[in-house]
Amino acid sequence: xxxxxxxxxxxxxxxxxxxxxxxxFFKTIAPHDTNVVDGQIRSLFISAxxxxxxxxxxGNNVTFDLDAGTVLPIRPRLIKAASxxxxxxxx
Numbered sequence: 001x002x003x004x005x006x007x008x009x010x011x012x013x014x015x016x017x018x019x020x021x022x023x024x025f026f027k028t029i030a031p032h033d034t035n036v037v038d039g040q041i042r043s044l045f046i047s048a049x050x051x052x053x054x055x056x057x058x059g060n061n062v063t064f065d066l067d068a069g070t071v072l073p074i075r076p077r078l079i080k081a082a083s084x085x086x087x088x089x090x091x
Contacts, residue, residue, distance in 0.1 A: 023090035031083040037076055041089045044072040050085030054078070 023042050031053070044052065052064045054076035064072060066085055079087060 025091035026088055029079050029087045029089045031079045031081045031087070033078070033081045036078060037089065039091055041075050041091055042073075043090050044074065044076075044079075045088040045090055046070040046072065046085045047088055048086035051083055052085050052087060053080035053082045055080060 026045070029037065029044070044054075046052070046066045046068055049066060049068045052066060052072065053061060054064065054074060055061050055078040056074075057077045059077075061080065063082075066072065071090075
């Protein structure tokens, strides 16, 4: 099937709306040094305070020290095992 410019534009608008809408899936993330986070996570909700050691898609690691109730608007590749917070992923 050939796509028209209108199809491409409509798809881009749909994707932009989906990224701004509330999360539709969520689950606890178990920190691990090699398990990649599933799919295109929107953000992380911290349900119990602690640290989140996140690796981005370029392999950079950053440690966040977070309070319970924090929403961290990142899309990490990995949540490292050194993390101590209880983390819920929002998709």
